[in-house]
Structures are given as C-alpha cells and as structure tokens.
Amino acid sequence: GAGVSQTPSNKVTEKGKYVELRCDPISGHTALYWYRQSLGQGPEFLIYFQGTGAADDSGLPNDRFFAVRPEGSVSTLKIQRTERGDSAVYLCASSLRQGGDYGYTFGSGTRLTVV
Amino acid sequence: GENVEQHPSTLSVQEGDSAVIKCTYSDSASNYFPWYKQELGKGPQLIIDIRSNVGEKKDQRIAVTLNKTAKHFSLHITETQPEDSAVYFCAASLNSGGYQKVTFGTGTKLQVIP
Numbered sequence: 001g002a003g004v005s006q007t008p009s010n011k012v013t014e015k016g017k018y019v020e021l022r023c024d025p026i027s028g029h030t031a032l033y034w035y036r037q038s039l040g041q042g043p044e045f046l047i048y049f050q051g052t053g054a055a056d057d058s059g060l061p062n063d064r065f066f067a068v069r070p071e072g073s074v075s076t077l078k079i080q081r082t083e084r085g086d087s088a089v090y091l092c093a094s095s096l097r098q099g100g101d102y103g104y105t106f107g108s109g110t111r112l113t114v115v
Numbered sequence: 116g117e118n119v120e121q122h123p124s125t126l127s128v129q130e131g132d133s134a135v136i137k138c139t140y141s142d143s144a145s146n147y148f149p150w151y152k153q154e155l156g157k158g159p160q161l162i163i164d165i166r167s168n169v170g171e172k173k174d175q176r177i178a179v180t181l182n183k184t185a186k187h188f189s190l191h192i193t194e195t196q197p198e199d200s201a202v203y204f205c206a207a208s209l210n211s212g213g214y215q216k217v218t219f220g221t222g223t224k225l226q227v228i229p
Contacts, residue, residue: 041221
C-alpha cells in the first residue's frame with residue numbers, strides 16, 4: 001500500500017480483556033517496528049521484526065504482550081489481560097532495510113483505552 | 116541503552132520567526148539522527164535526518180546540526196509558518212544486534228502564532 005495502515009484507529013476495551021492491533025506495512029518493507037506512545041511522551045520501542053522473525057523484543061513490558069508477523073508482511077500486536085496502564089497510542093512503523101540509516105514510515109497508530 | 120533528552124518541551128514563536136529545538140544523546144555509538152513531526156491524530160513523519168559523519172544539513176526552511184564531541188544535535192526552522200505547528204521529536208539511532216535501534220526524545224510542542 002501507499003503507507004503504513006493500522007487498524008483499528010481506536011479501541012476501547014475493559015480491563016482484563018484481550019486485544020489485537022493490526023499493522024499493514026508498506027509493500028516491500030522487510031523491517032517492521034512497534035512503538036508505544038503515552039500522552040506527552042515520545043514513542044517507546046516495543047519490538048522489531050526482520051521478515052517473519054522478532055529480531056528484538058526487548059521493549060515488550062511483560063509477557064502479556066506478544067506480536068507476530070507470520071508471513072513477513074502484516075503484523076499483529078496482542079495484549080492479554082489488559083490493564084488501565086496499557087492505555088496509549090500503539091504505533092507501527094516499517095522501513096526498507098534492516099539496518100542502515102533509513103528513516104521509518106509510521107502509521108497513524110491505534111489509540112487503546114482500557115476502562 | 117541510549118538516552119535522548121529534548122528541550123524545550125513547549126515553544127511558542129511568532130510567524131516568521133525562527134525556532135530551535137535542542138537534543139542531547141548519551142551513547143557515542145549513535146550514528147544517525149532523524150527528526151520527526153507529529154500532527155494531532157497522526158503518526159510521526161520524518162522531516163529531516165543527519166548522519167554522524169556530517170555536521171550540518173539543510174532542506175529549505177529546516178536545518179539540522181550535529182556536534183558529535185558534545186553529543187548535541189539541533190533542529191532549526193526559519194521563517195516559521197502556522198502549518199509548522201506540531202510536536203517535533205528528535206531521535207538517535209545506533210546499531211544494535213545488526214539493526215538500527217531508534218530512541219526518541221520526549222518531544223517539543225511548537226506553536227506558531229499568526
């Protein structure tokens with residue numbers, strides 16, 4: 001596609017529920033990143049995929065968070081037993097190369113609200 | 116890990132004036148420094164970047180400078196316009212386990228007053 005697409009744009013869920021957030025990167029971009037942005041803060045790294053594999057998941061806050069990218073394109077971020085502290089904007093980005101100094105293209109994010 | 120600090124957190128300027136945003140980073144191995152602009156309800160958009168082997172880069176009304184010795188880098192916007200109003204993030208990137216890991220600053224909310 002022309003840009004990085006994230007769905008849904010907004011998600012309201014009850015505490016304790018399970019949610020899935022979807023990211024559709026730019027076609028041909030092998031690198032995909034998930035970031036979390038709390039109000040008034042910069043994006044914080046969660047996980048990086050190169051192709052189908054999670055090359056760096058050191059930013060995932062705990063084992064309630066998990067992400068997959070089974071075919072090397074679309075990725076899903078999964079959050080189990082959601083907590084109010086999980087409320088944030090979840091941003092996905094993709095880039096053309098694994099390494100190097102190529103800037104990311106971000107999606108518009110999914111605003112998650114846990115009530 | 117890398118730590119990026121950004122100042123000021125908010126900045127108001129009159130239309131036509133210049134705006135300067137400053138950042139510092141902690142890891143001397145960082146070698147790429149992108150700047151992003153984020154408008155309300157949208158994801159950050161890359162506006163300019165600089166590599167560690169370059170001291171300054173300019174693109175129309177925006178310029179970035181990098182002082183590797185001091186680990187400082189700055190964004191300069193000249194002749195500001197109302198559409199420049201947004202949140203700006205600096206970032207530092209270093210090679211971590213074979214890929215470029217990007218750490219963002221906390222953002223500067225720029226308001227350009229017509």
